[in-house]
Amino acid sequence: MSVQDSLRLGVLAGDGIGPEIISAAVQITERALAAESVPVEWRRLRMGSEAITSDGSPLPQQTLDELDRLDAWVLGPHDNAGYPGPFRDGLSPGGTIRKRYELYSNIRPARRLSDTIPAACPSLDVVVVRENTEGFYSDRNMYDGAGEFMPTADVAMAVAVFTREACERIAHQAFRLARTRRQSVTVAHKANVLSKTTGLFRDSCVRVAEHYPGVTVRLEHIDALAALLVARPAEFDVIVAENMFGDILSDLTGQLAGSLGMAPSVNASDTKAMAQAAHGSAPDIAGRNVANPVAMILSTAMLLEWLAEKHGRPALADAATAIRDAVRRTLDDGVHTPDLGGAATTTGFTEHVLSVLAAG
Secondary structure (H helix, E strand, O other), X not given: OOOOOOEEEEEEOOOOOHHHHHHHHHHHHHHHHHHOOOOEEEEEOOOHHHHHHHHOOOOOHHHHHHHHOOOEEEEOOOOHHHOOHHHOOOOOHHHHHHHHOOOOEEEEEEEOOOOOOOOOOOOOEEEEEEEOOOEOOOOXXXXXXXXXXXXXXXXXXXXXXXXXXXXXXXXXXXHHHHHOOOOEEEEEEOOOOOOOHHHHHHHHHHHHHOOOOOOEEEEEEHHHHHHHHHHOHHHOOEEEEOXXXXXXXXXXXXXXXXXXXXOOOEEEOOOOEEEEOXXXXXXXXXXXXXXXXXXXXXXXXXXXXHHHHHHOOHHHHHHHHHHHHHHHHXXXXXXXXXXXXXXXXXXHHHHHHHHHHHHO
C-alpha cells in the first residue's frame, strides 16, 4: 500500500443492530477520509443471518477468500446464539475470523467522551490490552475444535491454554502502548489460585517489563482490580490481561466511563486488523433506528490509526482524529441516543457527526 493507494476495507455488517451502526461508521469514515484526500473502496461481504439464507453458512468461503486479500475490515456485532440449530454452536463468525488471522491483540480503551455523559468514574482513562487467542475461552485455545467437553451428561469440563509466547507477545503490546501514555502497566492475574496458568501470564509480563525500564509495573489479582477500578480509577493507565479477564474488565471499564455502547475496540495481528465494537447485537432494538453508533464509529477510527502506523500514512491518523473530535462535539451538543438518555436516532446522530465534519 503506497501513500497514493486507495484504501480497500472489508465490511461485514453482522446481525441485529449491526447493519445500522456499520452504516453510520462507513458514512462518517468516508467523509473524514475524503477531507484528507484519501479514496476508499468498501468491499461489502456476506456474513451472519444474511449469509445463512443466501449461502448456507454464517461465514461463506467467498467472504474468507476476500478477507485474505484485504489488510483490514470492520465487523458488526452478530448473534450466533440466534442462528438456526446447526449454526448455533462452535465458533462464531467473529471467532472464526480472529482465529484464522491470529488477531492476538484486542485493544479496548475506555474514557469519558463528553462532560454531557454521566459516568460512574469520570476520571477513568484506561486501555485494556486483551490477549485474544487462548486463555480460558474454549473457542480460541485449540487447533481443532473447542476446549470444552462433557465426559458425561452431568459433567462439563474446560481446558485453559496459556503459552509463554502468547503471554509475552501481548505484554510487549501493552508496554509499547504505555510508552505513548502515562508509562504504567497493570498486570491482571489470579496466581494465588490459578498459579500455573495465570502465574505464567504474570511472570511472562514481568519478564517483558525488563525491556521497558521507564514503565512502572503493577500486579493485581483480577477480583481486587475490578474493585479498585471503581474505587480509585485514576490510578490505572494500561491493563494487560488474558482473554476472559480482559473481556470482563473492558466491559466494566466501558460502562464506568459512561456506556458500553460507546466502547470501541480493534483486533489486530502483525499484518491484519479488524474494527469491532465491544458490545453485542442488541436484537431487541434492531431496526428501530435507536442504536448508539459511537462504539462502531470509534472502533473504525482506531482501525485507521492502526493502518496509519502500519503503512506510514499520517493522513489516516488525521482522519481518525477528526472522527473522534466530531463525535465528541456531537455529544457536547447534547445529541444523545436513548441509551444515553436522549432522543436522537441512529441516523440523526450520524447526520450531526457528518455536519460537524463538514464544518471542519
